Amino acid sequence: MKRSSSPLLPREDAREAALFFVVCALCFLAALSGLVARSAYAAADSWTDRVTGQITVRVRGTDAQTQSAVEMAMTTQGIISARALTREESVDLLRPWLGAAGVPDDLPLPHLIAAEAAPGAGQAGAALGEKLTAAGIDATVDDHVVWSADVKRATDSAGLVALIAVGLLGATAVAVIAFATHATLLARRDIVELLHLTGAKDGFISGLFERRFLMLGVQAGAVGALLALGAAAFILFVVKQSDQRVWLLPQLSLSLADGLILGLAPLVAGVAAMVAAKVTVLRSLSEMV
Amino acid sequence: MRERDETLDEPAVRFDRVSLSYGPDADVLADVSLQLRPGSMTFLTGPSGAGKSTLLKMAYLALKPSTGRVSLFGIDTGKLTRPTLARMRKRIGVVFQEFRLLDHLTAYENVALPLRVHGDSEKRYRDDVVELLKWVGLGDRLDARPATLSGGEKQRVAIARAVVVKPDIIIADEPTGNVDEEMGDRLLHLFRELNRRLNTTVLIATHDMAMVRKAKADMLRLADGMVVRVAIPPAAPEEAPA
Numbered sequence: 001m002k003r004s005s006s007p008l009l010p011r012e013d014a015r016e017a018a019l020f021f022v023v024c025a026l027c028f029l030a031a032l033s034g035l036v037a038r039s040a041y042a043a044a045d046s047w048t049d050r051v052t053g054q055i056t057v058r059v060r061g062t063d064a065q066t067q068s069a070v071e072m073a074m075t076t077q078g079i080i081s082a083r084a085l086t087r088e089e090s091v092d093l094l095r096p097w098l099g100a101a102g103v104p105d106d107l108p109l110p111h112l113i114a115a116e117a118a119p120g121a122g123q124a125g126a127a128l129g130e131k132l133t134a135a136g137i138d139a140t141v142d143d144h145v146v147w148s149a150d151v152k153r154a155t156d157s158a159g160l161v162a163l164i165a166v167g168l169l170g171a172t173a174v175a176v177i178a179f180a181t182h183a184t185l186l187a188r189r190d191i192v193e194l195l196h197l198t199g200a201k202d203g204f205i206s207g208l209f210e211r212r213f214l215m216l217g218v219q220a221g222a223v224g225a226l227l228a229l230g231a232a233a234f235i236l237f238v239v240k241q242s243d244q245r246v247w248l249l250p251q252l253s254l255s256l257a258d259g260l261i262l263g264l265a266p267l268v269a270g271v272a273a274m275v276a277a278k279v280t281v282l283r284s285l286s287e288m289v
Numbered sequence: 290m291r292e293r294d295e296t297l298d299e300p301a302v303r304f305d306r307v308s309l310s311y312g313p314d315a316d317v318l319a320d321v322s323l324q325l326r327p328g329s330m331t332f333l334t335g336p337s338g339a340g341k342s343t344l345l346k347m348a349y350l351a352l353k354p355s356t357g358r359v360s361l362f363g364i365d366t367g368k369l370t371r372p373t374l375a376r377m378r379k380r381i382g383v384v385f386q387e388f389r390l391l392d393h394l395t396a397y398e399n400v401a402l403p404l405r406v407h408g409d410s411e412k413r414y415r416d417d418v419v420e421l422l423k424w425v426g427l428g429d430r431l432d433a434r435p436a437t438l439s440g441g442e443k444q445r446v447a448i449a450r451a452v453v454v455k456p457d458i459i460i461a462d463e464p465t466g467n468v469d470e471e472m473g474d475r476l477l478h479l480f481r482e483l484n485r486r487l488n489t490t491v492l493i494a495t496h497d498m499a500m501v502r503k504a505k506a507d508m509l510r511l512a513d514g515m516v517v518r519v520a521i522p523p524a525a526p527e528e529a530p531a
Contacts, residue, residue: 010393199379
């Protein structure tokens, strides 16, 4: 006669369903915070990469002086390219602020030079500024160092805040799981006592709960991580729809690092649940003879 | 055959001046001493609240005495490590007064529980468990869950679970409290068979004096926190068989 053996612990009940929801929500928030933290750092890198080495020269003078300034830039140590922007390019830069009507033909525009410094040539902008002053050309050299440092500081702070949020959410998840495990154990005390009196070793009894809560944590964490992936994908979709200047926005690219964060969430949830279950069960068993 | 060197000359169960209290003026048992020789069958009687269940709990290692010593097979259980205590518990079959069946398991699975805990494979024990359940009259209730069983049926499942591992000691708390006389006789017969054939030490707490008289076994009486060995009293005229 073929008989099946039910698990020694009853299948999940309402308490575990509630715990599943809580762990799922916490993992969703933790994974999303992790993605935000990583994207904040990525955005900071992207912004600084974009502006590092870019030098903008605004010349208040004639076309000839502008051309001289370009030639001076090309001969400045550390600068690898320089060119004067055409009027059309300058108009394009102003279009977002002046609207579709564009720039009136008779509006005088500053002469702009876009130059690029070699990596590591941090003083090239200052050197060019000195050369232009010495040559009597009225110009302003902007190598974006000041504001890019401010942006980097701001994004680093945002990333740190997100990391702290991840840490807090993780700690909250562990505390909630421990609390829920204890509540579940109280409800299962009859089983624990019976197994204990039947001669089951502490590790055997603890193992039943550890496996149960490991699976619960992993499954709830996986659902939470998938929801976070969906939310991230939605944000990415919205960002992509905006316009070409997506590099100004956090880089939700769903890269390998993002995948790692999403993959880690269920594992961390599962291990946290398992450890919480083990500690709680063993503590409870230690109160028995 | 299980190693039982330590049991040859030692009592299976021994209480040396055992007391249990839950506070300064809350003694449940006071200075109790008793010995059960291996292979004996003993009934523990006494008025309700005398501490019979407490005494049994200490014998099946669910409680530690406040003072005194509880020994099983000559081993002072107070000195055992947790793993050794767990191994010792595997040698004890317990019939709890409140049955303690697991609601999510079937009658078959409840009886097989100790075997699963011991790590036995179902292939090995399946037929034994089915046979045992048939013997206690539950052959047609193998897949029934406790919620669908009557009190008497639950009690029989609990007894089957206690004896399925062929323990060295069986401790039963009111094992026939919820069964009719015929089933009571069958269960008593089961305990006696285990006692005689397997030399199992049996300790039964009961109010059922008719069962005690039928068993013709030793009888201890617990009253006022003290245990005394007493002769089995004769049946009152209204209890005597027709």
